[in-house]
Amino acid sequence: MSNNDVASVHQLRSAYEGQKAGSFDLNATIATPLELHQCTVKPEWVDYNQHMSESCYLLVFGDNSDAFFRYFGIDDDYRSGGHSIYTVETHIRNLREVALGEPLRLTLRLLDFDHKRLHIFHEMWHAQSNTLLATGEQLLMHVDMQAGRAASFPFELQTRLEVIRTAHSREPRPVDAGRAIAINHRRPT
Template sequence: MNRHDPLNPHQLRSAYEGQKSQPFDLSAPVATPLELHRCTVQPAWVDYNQHMSESCYLYVFGDNTDAFFRYFGIDDDYRERGHSVYTVETHIRNRREVALGEPLRLTLRLLDFDHKRLHIFHEMFHAESGTLLASAEQMLMHVDMRAGRAAPFPAEIQQRLAAIHAAHSRAARPADSGRVIAIARRDAQAEARTAPA
């Protein structure tokens, strides 16, 4: 697979650019979760700690999203007709480090959707050990790029999303979904008892 340097904005590309969506069969079973993307940690993704840099976790999750788009019918041709899907919120939870050359396996679940929005959940695993490395939860918005505003998905896309969501909603919700970032605080008395003198 031809990869570009994600740290050079003039070369930033999705692994799926140029790939067409395949026909979607509404009667076919939908895997829960979907496993659509695999890759290997590239030299440009490794930081001064000799692990994959935090920004590159999002880069890889973005490729997983692009694989999902092609699964249900959004590709370059779709965008050329004036519509796309933009990210409006992302929450990444990093669990384990991963180093140069190590293989990654991504999964994705559609937690919810409506006529304009997608709520998705990614997990990134080490493809050999199966270790969970990170998760990402995202809210995405379908947009009319010419009008510069949110727009409904076409009816056929909504039907496909409904089929995916029906399958994914049968499984228990991922434990890490819906997390809020906060510093967990004990009560003031407990804090005082454990504070250094």
């Protein structure tokens, strides 16, 4: 099997590949948080413990990010122009197990952005019980793929992101945002 055959067999695809970005109305009400993605736990996402594998939490959060990208204007046509968004850092908190066939509802908040970076916060909810299953926090970078380095968002996208950030900043910051990973060594009392 050639490298091209292997790549085509194992290529990971977003649920949103091929979908166009919608039109963005700068005067429309922006939901806080945004609810752009729903899915059901697939058989290939379930591991030997009979619940969704940890790597699949990131897969679902990635699809939620892709839905957000289309929301504010980045789609396959945009990427074909040589720019995309890459992940710089991700922090996932797995709070509850979820099993095969269970429905998921994802939310997303834009915590911050600058001319090259996005800071977003995902929440994964059980769509029927409304139980919080996981959170994901990401720092993302807008990239010029030909140059292989960070690049500024076009002014039009920065304007849209500012509208979203302004709406999302009206609500309190999620409690779990900005958490660090550490073992808290308490001294016996």
